[in-house]
Amino acid sequence: MKVTVVGAGAVGASCAEYIAIKNFASEVVILDIKEGFAEGKAMDLMQCASLNGFDTKITGVTNDYSKTADSDICVITSGIPRKPGMTREELIGINAGIVKDVSTSLLEHSPNMILIVVSNPMDTMTYLAHKATGMPKNRIIGMGGALDSARFKYRLAEALGAPISDVDGMVIGGHSDVGMVPLTSHATRNSIKVSEFLSEERLEQVAADTKVGGATLTKLLGTSAWYAPGAAVSGMVQAIACDTKKIFPCSTYLEGEYGLNDICIGVPVVLGKDGIEKIVDIPLSDAEKAHVQASAEGVTKTNGLLNL
Numbered sequence: 358m359k360v361t362v363v364g365a366g367a368v369g370a371s372c373a374e375y376i377a378i379k380n381f382a383s384e385v386v387i388l389d390i391k392e393g394f395a396e397g398k399a400m401d402l403m404q405c406a407s408l409n410g411f412d413t414k415i416t417g418v419t420n421d422y423s424k425t426a427d428s429d430i431c432v433i434t435s436g437i438p439r440k441p442g443m444t445r446e447e448l449i450g451i452n453a454g455i456v457k458d459v460s461t462s463l464l465e466h467s468p469n470m471i472l473i474v475v476s477n478p479m480d481t482m483t484y485l486a487h488k489a490t491g492m493p494k495n496r497i498i499g500m501g502g503a504l505d506s507a508r509f510k511y512r513l514a515e516a517l518g519a520p521i522s523d524v525d526g527m528v529i530g531g532h533s534d535v536g537m538v539p540l541t542s543h544a545t546r547n548s549i550k551v552s553e554f555l556s557e558e559r560l561e562q563v564a565a566d567t568k569v570g571g572a573t574l575t576k577l578l579g580t581s582a583w584y585a586p587g588a589a590v591s592g593m594v595q596a597i598a599c600d601t602k603k604i605f606p607c608s609t610y611l612e613g614e615y616g617l618n619d620i621c622i623g624v625p626v627v628l629g630k631d632g633i634e635k636i637v638d639i640p641l642s643d644a645e646k647a648h649v650q651a652s653a654e655g656v657t658k659t660n661g662l663l664n665l
């Protein structure tokens with residue numbers, strides 16, 4: 358199993374580290390445009406192998422796509438992150454050009470790859486990769502919901518005073534501060550609906566804190582977060598590599614599902630060896646449906662800024 362991670366920055370390196378630590382891939386190639394940067398990150402990570410007990414071989418390359426040839430899974434994290442006060446949508450000008458070039462270069466050398474898009478604004482970048490490469494829709498997956506759901510579970514556990522392992526919940530919709538749809542009506546603590554423990558007001562606060570989860574960290578860190586994003590990507594890569602059929606909310610190209618068309622946005626999917634193996638249809642309340650619809654309108658508006 359060969360995995361390529363494009364972008365050796367904060368998220369790319371964290372993603373490569375978690376993949377290696379989980380020890381399911383034989384090879385991880387990190388590629389960056391900055392001379393020597395990916396080579397340095399790869400060497401540093403390889404020097405963790407004996408300490409952390411993994412056998413995954415990590416190599417770094419400067420913009421040499423021939424070294425990524427025949428990758429099974431490729432992850433795009435290249436592009437600029439937001440600074441405090443910025444929205445993800447404001448990154449489109451620079452990141453669209455990067456994602457278009459990177460996705461087509463990857464495809465040239467790995468025609469059978471499954472592509473995971475992380476760069477922001479992620480739903481629009483996933484849509485762009487779809488249009489730029491023409492790959493089948495099951496093989497292009499946007500990462501946002503896996504991270505947003507982890508942040509939702511963190512906030513739920515905090516509100517419940519419960520361990521995170523007791524909590525389950527999911528965030529669908531667009532990966533943006535306004536577009537996320539935390540499904541509080543489906544969230545549970547050890548199979549009991551969280552509404553049994555928390556008031557409506559407290560649940561609304563949990564949802565609000567979840568939606569600004571990225572912005573909260575960007576304000577604290579001065580740049581966007583990387584540990585949880587890297588862990589979220591590595592979980593998706595593992596589900597595909599090990600064909601686990603685990604459900605994650607992922608951005609995927611919709612053709613009528615959830616009443617939406619010609620858009621990439623977060624919905625629950627089954628991940629396995631073929632990438633997105635199934636889009637899971639779950640019942641939503643009227644309020645959740647309206648929220649998903651409004652979220653889709655926002656993503657479509659951002660898609661309109663692309664030069665396709």
Ligand SMILES: NC(=O)c1ccc[n+]([C@@H]2O[C@H](COP(=O)([O-])OP(=O)(O)OC[C@H]3O[C@@H](n4cnc5c(N)ncnc54)[C@H](O)[C@@H]3O)[C@@H](O)[C@H]2O)c1
Nearest residue numbers: 364366367368389390435436437438475476477479500586
């Ligand atoms: N989808 C999500 O949930 C999520 C979460 C966190 C961050 N992000 C996004 O991920 C992206 C990366 O964030 P980061 O914090 O790692 O940024 P970073 O600046 O630390 O790293 C980005 C890397 O991309 C490289 N790069 C730029 N252009 C390139 C190109 N054409 N080819 C190869 N490499 C190139 C840069 O040299 C840099 O090393 C940002 O767009 C950020 O908004 C998404």
